[in-house]
Amino acid sequence: MGYGVRETRPTGVTLAKQKPARSSAALKHTVPAAELRWRCDPKSIAAHRERPNDENDLIGQARALDALRLGLTLESPGYNIFVCGSSGTGKMSTVRALLANRPSRQRALNDYAYVHNFSDPDRPSLLRMPAGEAKRFRKELEKVVHDLPDIVSRVLDSEQVERRRERLAESYKQLEREAIGEFETTCSRRGFQIAQVQVGEMQQLEIYPLHRKKPVDIDELRELAATGKARVPNIEEIVTAHEGLEAELRAILLHLRKEARRMHGEIRTLESDAVTAALRDTFADVVEQYPYDGISRWFDGVTTAIIDNLDAFEDQEEGENGRERQGHLDDLVRRLGINIVLDNEGATGTPVVFENFPSFTNLLGTVERPTDDTRGTVDFTHIKAGSLLRADGGFLVLNANDAASEAGVWRFMCRVLKTRELEIQSPEQAMAPGQSSALKPESIRVDVKVIAVGDDELFRLLYSNTDEFRRVFKIKADFDDEMPRDDRHIGLYAHHAWRVQREESLVPVSDEALGRLVEHGIRLADRQDRLSARFSDLTDVLREAAHYARVSGADLVLAGHIDKALAERRRRHGLAEEKLHELIRCGLVDIATDGEEIGAINALTVLDMADHAFGQPCRVTASVAPGTDGVISIEREVELSGRLHDKGTMILVAWMRARYMPDQPMCLSAAVTFEQLHDELDGDSASAAEALALLSALAGVPIPQGIAITGAIDQRGNIHAIGGLNEKVEGFYRLCVFRGLTGRQGVILPHDNRRNLQLEPEVVDAVASGWFHIWSVQHLDEAIELLTGAPAGAPDAAGRFKAASFNGRVCTRLAELAILADPQSRRAEPKPTRSKRAATHVHDE
Known part of the structure; x- marks a missing residue:
């Protein structure tokens, strides 16, 4: 149809031979x-x-910019920013532009790392140090850990430690020789002898009585005496003496074991003291280079852990014991590592982080499950930071609606912003805090300003239902569309x-x-x-x-x-638009654009397909008959109408009752419907069309089908503005162009909508050349006169209309219907009911 082409008249369309003359009403409202x-x-x-x-x-x-600038510069707690407004209004690009020229927050940047907590392994310790220091500290630590086996071995194998270790061992051996020697002398005096006996892989001392100068097992000697094979007249005395000596030996061995433990303890203390001194000297150099909170304390824990595992540093044995010791050493070395969760090396200025995928893990961090660790242990090495920590000291920008798509994200993020404490945990742990075995890393003090970009609906939802949100998002930057x-x-x-x-x-x-x-x-x-x-x-x-x-x-x-x-x-x-208009053009949907008809008018609706909105003409018809059913909206009856449409229908009936039958019940059975409309409709913009169709049916006055109308009425008959005006006008114009312009076609619209007009140039040209018309009205009476060419009629002082006027004919017909409904004027009041139909129909009682 050549949209946008300026012509003196529309091209490619059928036109009437001569444009009709315009009535005075038409000229008045053009x-x-x-x-x-x-x-x-x-x-x-x-x-x-x-x-x-x-x-x-x-x-x-200007309003949104002022709010953003305030939020970006105000450093008091809770002044995070929620940017809302319609899509496409430049919210994110504006935020980017302002942050690119932002004032610095002048916060010192830090590195953050987690290390093993030797006193409570389930609560990893946090190390905080200036930006760039974490990596250097890790390199220094790796050198120290690499040298630890050599340091420990040198200390344990040193001549001084070995000499003191030998003195302690020799002291014990001397004590052992003296004790066993004295006991051996005692046994010899009493006719007994001690000997070492192999029992499995161990040797133990046994006491034997002497028989014929040879040592004999006590049980064997007792059996010889009992069977008479040997003459042992004092066997009972020998047995009693043997039991006494055994008790004495046990006491001696118990004392020696205590002394051995004491000796080993002294040796371990000797080794521990020596290793501790060496480690302190080694670690002191590192602590001096990195004098930050927690590092000295953590090295104390490292020292204790090494001392507790000195056996792992001894020369490895072959077999199972060797493999076990190596496993202990590997575990210890892993616990001596460092997990840097935030590295700000090389970072300058204020951090600005744009989180494109604001999931729980990406925002708040997580404790990852091990993937290649066969033991399945979770420790400090599995802690991963999120963008809230990466933006520490600066700004974090995120899509608010994306963040709301995952449960718990907004709740936990608001909690961090309120407390300024970030607790890194997995989503599963956060949703089920009672897990006793879960890792609980030390919390991190954070200072971040969040800029959430979302829509109005989400803002209202969060603001209405979340107290924490109101406390931490005190700045709303509302973008106008x-x-x-x-x-x-x-x-x-x-x-x-x-x-x-x-x-x-x-x-x-x-x-x-x-x-x-x-x-x-x-x-x-x-x-x-x-x-x-x-x-x-x-x-x-x-x-x-x-x-x-x-x-x-x-x-x-x-x-x-x-x-x-x-x-x-x-x-x-426009595929859907083309298909629907094709149904009208081929006659499957009956909409006339020429001629006249009683009780029928063309209303205008808009179909919004999300990506495209277009006008769709719709034929509204009304029927009237005697009865007391009132005015029935068929769409309401079959539940094809929304609440706003139902409200418009009820306003229409209320207006009719107040205007035409103010002093007596209005009795009729009327129905209004949108013909061949099979989808749900809502809105009150067709209430003027419904009113005119109903009034036409009552007055018996035809309505020209080449004129469509849109507008919402109130209880005084005034016609108010509606939405989708341009799409509605153009939709009806296209249909008229297809059918052939006659010069009598056009659209009646609310007077208040004139400022909303921005029609396609082709429509404007058709109006300029007189082949299509646009009229505006403020009241239904004006629309009646424009459509019928007859005076609508105004009530006199008694509230009566002239019989020849349009409104007079409506009143006359309503009076006739009242008589037909009850010739004896004994109309029974309808029984109260709670049915939907009773709520829909309007009765006067």
Whole structure:
């Protein structure tokens, strides 16, 4: 249909031979073609080419910018920022631009690392040191750990330690020789002898009585005496003496074992003292280089752990014992490592972290499960930091809606911001805090300012239901989706387009094309005095227009390229619109655009397919008969209407009752419906059409089918503004173009909606040439006169209408229906009911 092409009349359409004369009512309410579309003078664009632009005001969001600047500079607790507003209004790009030129928070950057807690292994210890120190500390520590076996071995094998160890061992051996020697003398005096006997892999002392000067086992001697094989007259005395000596030997061996333990303890103390002194000398150099909180204390734990595992540093044996000792040594070396969770080496200025995937783990960190550790142990090496820690001392920017998609993220993030303490834990542990075996790393004191970019709905949800959210997100930067249409903001549009053209190396843009882009911004804003702030949509149109210009070989993006980009967008997204309009065009959906009919009118609706909204004409019909059922909305009855539509229908009936039958019950059985509409509908913008269809059926006056109407009525009959105006008008215009313009077709719209008009140029041209019409009205009476050409009629002092007027005919018909409903005027009141139908129908009692 050639959208955007200026013609003296529409092309490619069927026209009547002669345009009909206009009535006085039509002329009175006609909207001039000049008001149907605001046009941008290219000269106003050219004037801005020589003017500098303040990049900070690029998007024209003064309120949001002031809020962001306050939040970025105010350092008091809780002044984190929630940026909300419609998609495409430049929220994230504005945040990026402000952070790029932000004032420094002047926070000293730190490195953070976790080490094994030797006193409580389930609670790893935190080490904090200035930026860049963690890696250097780790390298120094790796050297020390590598040298530990040699250091320990040198100490244990030193001549001084070995000499003192031998003295202690010799002292014990001397004590052992003396004790056993004395006991051996005692045994000899009593006729006994001691000997070492092999028992398994051990040797032990045994006491034997002497028989015929030879040692004999006591049990064997007792058996010889009992069987008479040997003459042992004092066997009982020998047995008693043997038992006494055994008791004496046990006491001696017990004393020797105590002395051996004492000796080994002294040797271990000797070795421990020597190793401890050597380790302190070794660690002192490291502590002196890194005098930060926790490092000296941690090295004390390291020393204790080495002392407790000195056996692991001894020369390895072959076999099972050797493998076990090596395992202990490997475990000890692993516990002497360091896990750097935040390394700020080389970082300068204030950190700014953009978290693109704000999951629980990515934001708050986690304790990872081991993947290659066959023992399945979880320790300090499995702790992983998140972006909240990486942004410590600076700013963290995230998508609020993405963060809300995972349970617990917002709750735990707000808790960190409130307490300023970050406890790294796995999501499973956070959701089930009673796990006794879970690792509990030492918490980290953090200072981070969060900027969450989301939408209004999420902000309201969090603000209404989360007390912690209100405490920590005290700044709301609310982005408007529109701005005033004045010279300054038109200049912002132009400078934005020029900046995109430079940054993306697009084809240069002409002033006429920019003017057309401004006109499209008005269309998106849905008001002639406003411009859309959805810069992402506008930028996409500019990119596509530049593409068509480049493909065509043009040196400039012209207005026609903008028109083509918009037309192609409509075509790409307009399959559903095309299918629905095809149903109307082929007659499967019956909508007339010519002739007259009683009780029928064309209403205008909008179908929003998320990516594309378009107008759909719809035939509204009404039927009237005697009865007391009231006015029935068929859509309401079959549950195809929403609450707003039902409200509009009820307002319509209330208006009729108050205007036409204020002193007596209004008795009729009427039905109003949207013909061939099988989807659910909502909104009250068709209540004026429903009212006119019903009044036409009552008055018996036909309505011209070439005129459609949109508008919502109140209980005084006033017609109020509605949404989707441009799409509704254009939808009906396209149908009329297909059927053939007669010069009698047009749309009636609310007077308050005139400022919302930004119609396609083709529609404007059709109106300018008189082949299509746009009228605006403020009251139903004006619409009645415009549609019927007859006076609507005004009530006299008694509230009565002239019988010849339209409203008089309505009153006459209502009186007739009342008589037909009950000729004897004995109408019984309907019984109360709680059914939906009773709530829907309006009765006068």
